[in-house]
Amino acid sequence: xxxxxxxxxxTPLQVRLCCLALxxxxxxxxxxxxxxxxxxxxxxxxxxxxxxxxxxxxxxxSGQRExxxxxxxxxxxxPGATDNNREHPPLIKTASGMSEHWLHDRLGLLDELTAYRxxxxxxxxxxxxxxxxxxxxxxxxxxxxxxxxxxLLMPRALFHAGLACFDGPIxxxxxxxxxxxxxxxxxxRVAWLAGALxxxxxxxxxxxxxxxxxxxxxxLAVSWRAxxxxxxxxxxSFAVLGPLVLVALWPWLWFEPLPHLWQWISFHAxxxxxxxxxxxxxxxxxxxxxxxxxxxxxxxxxVATLGAATAGVLVLASRTLSARAARSAEAVAERPxxxxxxxxxxxxxxxFLRTTPIFGAEKHWEPAMPSLCIAAGxxxxxxARGAARALVAWWPARWPALPRSRTETVLCAALAAVVLxxxxxxxxxxQPYGLTAYNALAxxxxxxxxxxxxxxxxxxxxxxxLPELARLAAAPDRTTAVYSHDASPAWRRYQALxxxxxxxxxxxxxxxxxxxxxxxxxxxERHFAxxxxxxWQAYGTVAPVFVLRLDGVPLVSVYRRPRPAQAPPQPASxxxxxxxxxSPQPQPASxQQPQPASxxx
Amino acid sequence: xxxxATWRRAAAFVRERARxxxxxxxxxxxxxPVGRLHLGEHLSLEDAGRAxxxxxxxxxxxxxxxxxxxxxxxxRPALTSRLDGILVRRYDRTAAxxxxxxxxxxxxxxxxxxxxxxxxxxLAEVGFTPRxxxxxxxxxxxxxxxxxxxxxxxxxxxxxxxxxxxxxxxDIREPGRLELELAGQVIAARELGVDDGWVRLxxxxxxGVAELTVIARAPSPRAHRRQICFAVESRR
Numbered sequence: 001x002x003x004x005x006x007x008x009x010x011t012p013l014q015v016r017l018c019c020l021a022l023x024x025x026x027x028x029x030x031x032x033x034x035x036x037x038x039x040x041x042x043x044x045x046x047x048x049x050x051x052x053x054x055x056x057x058x059x060x061x062s063g064q065r066e067x068x069x070x071x072x073x074x075x076x077x078x079p080g081a082t083d084n085n086r087e088h089p090p091l092i093k094t095a096s097g098m099s100e101h102w103l104h105d106r107l108g109l110l111d112e113l114t115a116y117r118x119x120x121x122x123x124x125x126x127x128x129x130x131x132x133x134x135x136x137x138x139x140x141x142x143x144x145x146x147x148x149x150x151x152l153l154m155p156r157a158l159f160h161a162g163l164a165c166f167d168g169p170i171x172x173x174x175x176x177x178x179x180x181x182x183x184x185x186x187x188x189r190v191a192w193l194a195g196a197l198x199x200x201x202x203x204x205x206x207x208x209x210x211x212x213x214x215x216x217x218x219x220l221a222v223s224w225r226a227x228x229x230x231x232x233x234x235x236x237s238f239a240v241l242g243p244l245v246l247v248a249l250w251p252w253l254w255f256e257p258l259p260h261l262w263q264w265i266s267f268h269a270x271x272x273x274x275x276x277x278x279x280x281x282x283x284x285x286x287x288x289x290x291x292x293x294x295x296x297x298x299x300x301x302x303v304a305t306l307g308a309a310t311a312g313v314l315v316l317a318s319r320t321l322s323a324r325a326a327r328s329a330e331a332v333a334e335r336p337x338x339x340x341x342x343x344x345x346x347x348x349x350x351x352f353l354r355t356t357p358i359f360g361a362e363k364h365w366e367p368a369m370p371s372l373c374i375a376a377g378x379x380x381x382x383x384a385r386g387a388a389r390a391l392v393a394w395w396p397a398r399w400p401a402l403p404r405s406r407t408e409t410v411l412c413a414a415l416a417a418v419v420l421x422x423x424x425x426x427x428x429x430x431q432p433y434g435l436t437a438y439n440a441l442a443x444x445x446x447x448x449x450x451x452x453x454x455x456x457x458x459x460x461x462x463x464x465x466l467p468e469l470a471r472l473a474a475a476p477d478r479t480t481a482v483y484s485h486d487a488s489p490a491w492r493r494y495q496a497l498x499x500x501x502x503x504x505x506x507x508x509x510x511x512x513x514x515x516x517x518x519x520x521x522x523x524x525e526r527h528f529a530x531x532x533x534x535x536w537q538a539y540g541t542v543a544p545v546f547v548l549r550l551d552g553v554p555l556v557s558v559y560r561r562p563r564p565a566q567a568p569p570q571p572a573s574x575x576x577x578x579x580x581x582x583s584p585q586p587q588p589a590s591x592q593q594p595q596p597a598s599x600x601x
Numbered sequence: 602x603x604x605x606a607t608w609r610r611a612a613a614f615v616r617e618r619a620r621x622x623x624x625x626x627x628x629x630x631x632x633x634p635v636g637r638l639h640l641g642e643h644l645s646l647e648d649a650g651r652a653x654x655x656x657x658x659x660x661x662x663x664x665x666x667x668x669x670x671x672x673x674x675x676x677r678p679a680l681t682s683r684l685d686g687i688l689v690r691r692y693d694r695t696a697a698x699x700x701x702x703x704x705x706x707x708x709x710x711x712x713x714x715x716x717x718x719x720x721x722x723x724l725a726e727v728g729f730t731p732r733x734x735x736x737x738x739x740x741x742x743x744x745x746x747x748x749x750x751x752x753x754x755x756x757x758x759x760x761x762x763x764x765x766x767x768x769x770x771x772d773i774r775e776p777g778r779l780e781l782e783l784a785g786q787v788i789a790a791r792e793l794g795v796d797d798g799w800v801r802l803x804x805x806x807x808x809g810v811a812e813l814t815v816i817a818r819a820p821s822p823r824a825h826r827r828q829i830c831f832a833v834e835s836r837r
Contacts, residue, residue: 273771275767275771281796282729282767284767284770284771285771285774285795446602446666449629449631450629450631450666450668524634526729527729527767529726529729529730529731530726530766530767532634532731533650533724533725533726533731536646536649536724536731537646537724540646541641541642542637542641542644542645542646542649543637543638543640543641543642543644544634544637544638544641545638546638547634547635547638549635551602552602552603552632552635552665553631554631554632554633554634554635557634557638
């Protein structure tokens with residue numbers, strides 16, 4: 001499990017510098033990548049509440065705001081299940097709000113959107129650095145560097161890291177907890193950090209509640225022989241510091257903590273099922289296919305990374321079996337591979353139950369990705385070393401000698417260039433439409449469309465159609481209402497950012513909005529097809545004037561009401577005669593019953 | 602993947618040769634928005650919301666990635682031309698002659714039973730596809746009878762039906778049911794499940810005129826807001 005590196009191991013300082021550099025590269029890559037990424041529907045909620053939470057903390061710190069129940073409830077809670085976004089813990093929202101306040105409003109260092117997204121980007125840097133640290137500690141610096149780069153070169157993870165949402169941050173804090181826990185097995189002084197990081201993860205997203213499912217079996221496996229009492233400090237740290245940090249960061253838990261905790265958890269236990277497309281079917285009610293997490297991962301992680309990870313899993317399994325055969329308990333004392341396996345299983349496990357809501361595809365089990373990337377790093381290095389051994393053995397004696405160490409380095413660099421190079425292509429090519437990113441195994445975005453895989457969600461791609469909308473708009477002095485569909489929650493922010501002209505207001509939701517509009521956009525997801533049909537009826541045409549595409553796959557259609565503006569749509573035939581006892585008179589033709597103003601999903 | 606220039610060339614090719622009444626379709630279905638971008642002016646709402654393609658004597662299929670269209674399944678094209686990545690095919694066939702269409706005759710229909718809303722002719726989403734259909738919502742546990750007193754018949758009666766609106770299909774999982782009754786006899790019936798999409802019913806008929814009743818049921822008392830959409834045509 002922990003093979004001794006063949007060359008002198010890197011010094012701790014070298015490893016730390018390397019991790020730091022990788023983390024910085026990752027943060028700046030995320031910040032660069034997010035510049036063209038549209039505003040996700042959920043982000044708009046988190047922006048608003050993040051600023052609200054941050055203002056509350058600043059008010060309390062400056063003594064301008066009282067610390068009472070009324071003030072806390074008005075900011076963080078409320079009677080409704082989604083009041084003040086109380087269904088999600090506040091850490092990342094608060095950090096985003098603070099970042100926006102200081103780095104945009106006060107110091108003017110970043111634009112508003114980047115400032116909100118900065119905490120997520122920084123945490124992704126932390127994740128990449130810790131992946132390097134973890135893998136370096138267990139399998140050598142080379143494996144660490146490759147693992148970290150594989151983590152950076154994940155198209156979906158890179159995309160999520162650039163949003164002011166929780167999926168990137170929970171991956172980072174999940175893995176940070178794992179890393180600290182693993183260190184604390186041999187360094188009790190780090191135990192407090194593990195517990196505190198667990199608390200930060202809890203304060204980020206409810207996925208953290210699954211972490212004990214990975215940590216507890218691992219703890220039992222590695223501590224059983226050594227004596228559980230010797231490491232009792234670890235469960236104590238998790239049990240005490242985790243909840244303490246969560247409560248400290250979430251004022252809503254400062255009173256009636258147990259009912260409020262229950263409300264938080266039960267919201268997610270009874271979450272409504274959204275629509276998602278998978279292998280040609282639209283799913284919005286259980287039972288879901290048991291293999292969604294496996295197949296989606298297989299089609300969204302770069303193929304070369306998957307290949308290297310497969311090699312890594314085989315290598316690690318073989319080493320584990322060898323170590324067991326040799327009864328080499330010391331060699332597997334902290335069992336890092338087992339920890340990574342349990343982490344991936346805990347992150348993905350709920351999605352095998354067939355009832356867990358799935359609406360964001362791979363983002364729900366993103367905490368499993370570091371395990372996969374580290375397996376890729378281990379696998380790549382093992383393949384390079386194996387190839388070097390074979391080459392040296394084959395090398396004719398009459399030729400100049402081939403130094404094994406240098407051969408390993410060269411082969412490792414070459415293999416890494418191939419694997420990570422192809423991962424880089426698969427990662428950066430689909431941006432800024434990361435939710436439409438599918439790997440070569442799927443055939444890219446067109447292949448995934450053929451397979452009937454989820455096209456996108458959150459309305460992010462609408463940003464790519466905004467320049468066309470501005471071009472299509474009437475003269476600047478004339479108002480042109482736009483049916484903005486899934487981009488509706490982000491519309492005012494797009495206008496504030498100057499991406500939508502002021503004379504293009506949002507026309508409002510559903511059929512009434514379409515009837516008010518002169519331009520309309522539809523974000524293509526299978527269950528959103530009805531928006532096309534409503535627009536066809538209202539505009540009297542099925543022809544869009546612009547279709548935003550990724551590799552030929554439609555993401556957003558833009559329609560323009562033919563001029564002169566047509567009369568409101570009429571039923572294709574007049575209403576029928578009603579016989580007593582007649583029901584209410586037929587309604588004007590409308591394809592569906594009105595949906596709530598908030599975008600149905 | 603073909604670019605816009607290729608699509609423009611393919612569209613020009615079709616425009617030069619298409620006749621009024623031709624149907625133009627695109628395959629795979631996910632490329633439909635791009636096809637409509639270039640040839641949408643040749644597609645009416647009725648074409649887009651067709652029950653099936655039987656009434657069209659000529660069908661153009663523009664496809665990429667070797668996809669085929671269900672509208673012409675099993676048929677041989679009369680014309681084939683490949684323009685870079687776009688395969689243009691024209692299928693010539695004997696069009697079904699529509700004797701009467703229930704949607705057009707709806708103003709003459711008599712409606713009885715437990716109506717929650719409708720019936721009305723709409724362009725609805727059924728199975729994620731556009732369908733021009735008669736939509737009626739029976740009260741939960743009830744049935745609506747839509748009677749056409751003098752419906753002209755051909756040699757067969759063809760009906761399609763399904764449940765409209767993805768969100769009510771998600772929230773209410775109870776099936777609906779459609780029955781066709783000719784002169785008091787049920788000649789075709791079908792349960793309409795939430796995942797069934799747009800399903801076909803058919804029956805042989807004797808040419809002439811008869812009373813046709815379409816019965817839309819929401820059999821379960823939990824089957825609220827069951828938006829039953831149907832299209833019924835008699836064909837010669």
